[in-house]
Every structure is written in structure tokens, then in C-alpha cells.
Amino acid sequence: MSTRARRSSFPKVVIERDTDTDESSDEEEEVENDVVESDDEEEEVEIEDQKVEDDVVEDKKGKTPITISLKKVCKVCKRTGHQAGFQGATYIDCPMKPCFLCKLPGHTTVNCPHRVAMEFGVIPASRKRTHNSLDYVFERQLRRGVPSIKPAFVIPDEVNCAVIRYHSRRVTCLEFHPTNNNVLLSGDKKGQLGVWDFGKVYEKTVYGNIHTCLLNNMKFGPANDGTVYTVSSDGTVNCTDLETGLSTSLMDLNPNGWQGRNSWRMLYGMEFNAEKGLVLVADSFGYLHMVDARANSKTGDSVLIHKKGTKVVGLHCNPLQPDLLLSCGNDHFARMWDIRHLEAESCLHALPHKRVVNSAYFSPSSGSKIVTTSIDNRIRVWDSIFGNLDTPSREIVHSHDFNRHLTPFRAEWDPKDPSESLVVIGRYISENYNGAALHPIDFIDISTGQLVAEVMDPNITTISPVNKLHTRDDVLATGSSRSLFIWRPKEKSEAVQEKDKSKIMVCNTKNSKKFGNESDNDDDDDSGDDFSSKKGKGLKKKKANIVITTSKSSKKKKP
DNA sequence: AATCGATGGACCC
């Protein structure tokens, strides 16, 4: 049967429109012998009437017309009467779903109490009931180190320099160089490793031959700051020389290559135990592996540290007692271990969460607190000294939902904060800032649950899930999509810029029309044009050291 | 400016 013959056996199709549609109703009310596509954006067609059977050979007039409803349908719940999505730079939630921020039903993010004050409804810190003598000693030691007046937080709130579209895929992790203050390393979804000297802005390299897919984590070894250890979803642990880009493989969990997705092992969590010279790595099946950094080989047996078959995404050693290991993963737990007595089921503490745990970190100086980020949109604080590890001492509602296309969000400590209370994390949901939908980076005081600062830049329209604070300087590094940003506190930033004005560099790319050409004319202020703001326009101009690259030109492979 | 696709986890049975 030809298409034409078949079509002619179709009954009349009636289009039923929403009342608020602008179109005059008469022109499209009835359409003969054809199914009409909706020409209105965001409309979905649903056939309301009876189904049509293909093989009915029919006489022309006897059929009831098919009614196609073009009523506007919510893209979230598929019901009519409301619509979810962006209206300009403001996102309108679907009222039928639980709040996208706190996950409770009955309201949306617009009037969620946590949107206004994040500390609303946080669980107050529970006091420890049981005390042994060791606790008192530890507490006395710690109390002395805790300053009585909390120093003011210094917030790097202004973009100082950036490399736009530096990586060819989204950024997955960041690490500052341990001794060279101005060097930032970045890993991406493709497995490439970026080395960027943001002090010189244009000094950048991307090594593309280290891993074949997601570079999930990296760490510097304490012995040599010229080499970095990386783990990847390709199942290998590599050690790379930053000067040459030459890398050696320390471990390969898939020596026989691809045998199907059920057997392919991926590496996510990694940590360096300096005392023992061990690289600790964790895979996607729940196992921990150890690599001797001196012998460059695997050591000991693999230990099941999380539910079998689930990803272990994070590992962290206690800063004061490096034998104390913290792990977290997809089995909804963060777990504490003593690596001297490591075997399955030997976990010292299991910290329960409602959903997957993206990260778990000991506090940077005393190691007595733990901050975890879980995809139930809560940051949890656990206190091993002043509270129990059975329940979190605080839960902070914060938007950092899971999205398969985003690198998982992780709350990261400020290593310079002596009070161990400042944490940085990117925000998923956007706010309408002067007509632009921006996703800020939040600084949270975990001792109060309060939002200390939200930093954003009209040029960064993408979500910034990867953030790292510098160990010595007041510098924040952000990985947002494929770009990197360096933030400094406002005053400082200006001073640096005056000095470094000549270092502003804009490369010619497909987008070059937007940026103009490179100019060494000082008063030609082309340095801060917006890059590609989709949801925002009319933004104020800013000054920054910015390098625009394309993915092709950024690849610099060395054998 | 619309559309597409890559692709992780939850939840269902």
C-alpha cells in the first residue's frame, strides 16, 4: 500500500487549541487528511480520541474525526494548566513535583524557606553524651587551637583570569600545584590533563595521551612536586611528569581490554598516604587498591570497602592521622577505616546518607570534622570530637543535585581557615541577576549553616560544579563546563590587573567577532566582553585576564 | 532558534 493511499483513508483531524494561544482559531481548526505538526513552541501533541488502525479500508464520510489537543503541557508532569521552564532568566518550577531544592512537597523553589535562608531548619549540633579520658585530652588540645574570635573570611569574589574552552570536554577535577603558587592542574572528561600557569595567563598545556576517558581524580606525591598521580575511568593509575608529559602506568584494572560493561573497572577515588608512600585508589565495584609509589606497583590485596558493585567516588586521609581513611560512594555511605587493619567489614564508622555521597573530607587542620556532599541536596557536617558520628551534627540544604551531564558537586574546605568552618560549593539552581540566569558559587559557614557569600560573574553562564581553594593564597579556582576561572578578592584583583594589564590575551577563534582582535593598546578595553551569554544580556563590562582557545588549538601532545 | 545526543542513577517489577 502506498503512503498516499494509506493517508487518504485517514479520518479528519481536529486540532484543539489552548485558549491562551495567540493564533486565530479559524485557520487551523480542521485539517484534512494530514496530521499537522504543532507550529507553536513547547507544545506537545496528544491524540485524545480513539486510535486509528492502519489496515482499515474505509469509506470516506463515516469516520469520527481525530481530535489533536494542542493544549500547553508541562514538560515535567505532562499536565495542562501550568508550565515549567525558563521564563527569561527565571525558572518556573512545576508545582506538581516536590520542591527541587529541599525535596519536600507542598511548595516550589520560589518560596522554599531554604532559598532565602539556608540555615533554616538545620538540625542543631547534637552534643556528645559519652566522654572518655581521651576525648577530654583531645578536646583540650583542640580548644586551644580554636581562635576565640572567628577571623573574617576572605572571599575571592572577582574573576581575575580565565581560559575559556580550554578543555575539549567538561572539567572533572582541579588541583593547585603544591609549591608553584600560580599553577593549576585540571582534568577533563576525555582524560586530558591541563597545566596552566595563571600567573602568566597564556602559559598553558594540555596533555592528551595520559588517559582515554574521564580523569576522575589527581594528587601530587609528597616526594616530588614535578609529578602528579591520576586515576581514570579507563581503570589505570598513572604518574605524569609535568614538564615532559611523559607518564608511567602504575596499575591497569582492565589489562585484557574491553570485555563488556559488566567487567570494565573504573577508578574514581584516590588519595596519597605520605607516611607509607602509598597511592590509594578505589574502583567502581566497591574495592580499594593500593599502589606502592616507590616501587610503582600494586601492593596488598584489594579490599571491598563499599557495597559490592557500587562506585567508590571519594577517598581522603586524615591530616593528623594519615592511617585514618575516609571513603564515600554510591552505596549512600561515607565510611571511616584504619588502613593498618584493613579488611572488608572492618570499617570504624559508617555515616549514613539518603542518597549517593559525592564527597567526604576531613577538616583540613585538625581533621576532627567531616563534610559530606550528597545528592539529596544536603551538605552534612559530622563532628568526631564534639559530637557523635552516628548522626550529622548539621544538615545544610543546598542545591547541588545530580545531573548526568555535570561533574558531581563537592563541598570543599577552605584550607586557610583556622576555624575550619568555611566551605565552598557550586550551586545548581540559578538566580535571576539583572536579567541573566547565573549559577553562583557559594561560601558556607558550616558552623552556623549560613551563606557567607555567593560569587558569580555575568560571563559565567554555565554551572560551576568544580571548585578548589588555594592552600596559601586567597585564590579560588573554578572549573565550569570546559573553562577555567581564577578568582581573587576584589581589591587585590585590581592591583594585580594594573600590573598585568599587558598580559591580557584573546586568541582568534570562531567567536573572534565577539571579542575583536588581540590588542596591545592599553585603553582599548576589549578584555572583558561576555563570552557567550545565552540567558543573559546587557551585562556590565569587566576586566580580566582571559584567554580564549578552541579545543583543537589547545591540544599540545608530547610523546 | 529548534533539535539532538551523550549517558548516570533511581525506581519499578
Place this chain on the structure above:
DNA sequence: TGGGTCCCCTCGAT
């Protein structure tokens, strides 16, 4: 325990 299905603020390419 495993396969199928669904999915809410992505992002960049066409």
C-alpha cells in the same frame, strides 16, 4: 539481583 524505563534549571554542535 537485573533489566527496563524514566528523567526538573546541561551544554555545545548542527
